[in-house]
Amino acid sequence: MASHLRSTVRLFLFVAANVWLCWVPSEADGLPRFVLPMKAEKSLSFLVVGDWGRKGLYNQSEVAIQMGVAGEKLDIDFVISTGDNFYEDGLKGVCDPAFNESFINIYNTPSLQTPWYNGDVEAQLSPILKEMDRRWHCMRSFMLITGFVHFFFVDTTPFVDEYFTNPKDHTYDWKGVLPRDVYLAELLKNVDLELKKSTAKWKIVVGHHTIKSAGHHGVTEELEKQLLPILQVVPDMLLLVLEVITDAFLVKSPCILQANNVDMYINGHDHCLEHIISSQIQFLTSGGGSKAWRGDIKGWSAEELKLYYDGQGFMSLQMTDTNAHIVFYDVYGNVLHEWSISNHLDAAA
Secondary structure, three states, X not given: OHHHHHHHHHHHHHHHHHHHOEEEOOXXXXXXXXXXXXXXXXXXXXXXXXXXXXXXXXXXXXXXXXXXXXXHHHOOOEEEEOOOOOOOOOOOOOOXXXXXXXXXXXXXOHHHOOOEEEEOOHHHHOHHHHHHOOOEEEXXXXXXXXXXXXXXXXXXXXXXXXXXXOOOOOOOOOOOOOOHHHHHHHHHHHHHHHHHHOOOOEEEEXXXXXXXXXXXXXXXXXXXXXXXXXXXXXXXXXXXXXXXXXXXXXXXXXXXXXXXXXXXXXXXXXXXXXXXXXXXXXEEEEOOOOOOOOOOOOOOOOOOEEEEEOOOEEEEEEEOOOEEEEEEEEOOOOEEEEEEEEOHXXXXX
């Protein structure tokens, strides 16, 4: 009875939240954004799942059930999808039955009737999908502002050279992306601008493709060269040294001196669960929503690699303005790995 009451209250709050949840267009420069009010207790809780859209197969349904259990327990505010939502090549159109077969009919427990934030390709951007299911929030690149956490969703697909030079049997929709060099330059400029403007206690970047990974796809070199430099945390001592040097030589280089201090990069793409810490950034892979790749792991520094699990599952994050608690779960809901971090600004103080 109590569980049913909680579910009813949750559904009411989700409907009410959709009245408050607002989309704010970008300024002349910058990213469009969603704004989601914080809970009264000033905390945030959400799940992350990726690479899931297989009509319930490859344990997708089983993962969804455990997500529902965790979502109820953690009282989640929303779900982040890290991409590859509908196999093999996304939705063929807004009437594609895969939207029902892989999303609506699968993630149907009460606790998952919260907003789902997705960054993905053209057919999934249609407002018609939002009319079919109010949970669906999808744009190529955007911000999600939730009080003390700012999320920066980045369209990583156009960075990958191979998709243009050797697409193989895959079909890509490049509407709105070409010319590619102009699109990427503008995207990088806007992400950098928004990161610099953000005064949030936590900054989390979400993309589909890996930056650091010991999995099948491994390191995405294009992202490592182009996106990673604007995410980096500059240590205080190094920042001080750089300031002294630039002052001594009368050189002003804000691109070097202004650290964007991203706390986490969350992605899918590799069909595994993974946690790497490198350059003070938490690299979190949650790509175990359905089909996984057993035994497909590359060598990686044991000092950096905190978890590699080659099976299905998902991830949760619980956050306050000073602390974040990360948990990875397997297909049975068992906890595989937990990690807590303190906000770097508070830690420095």
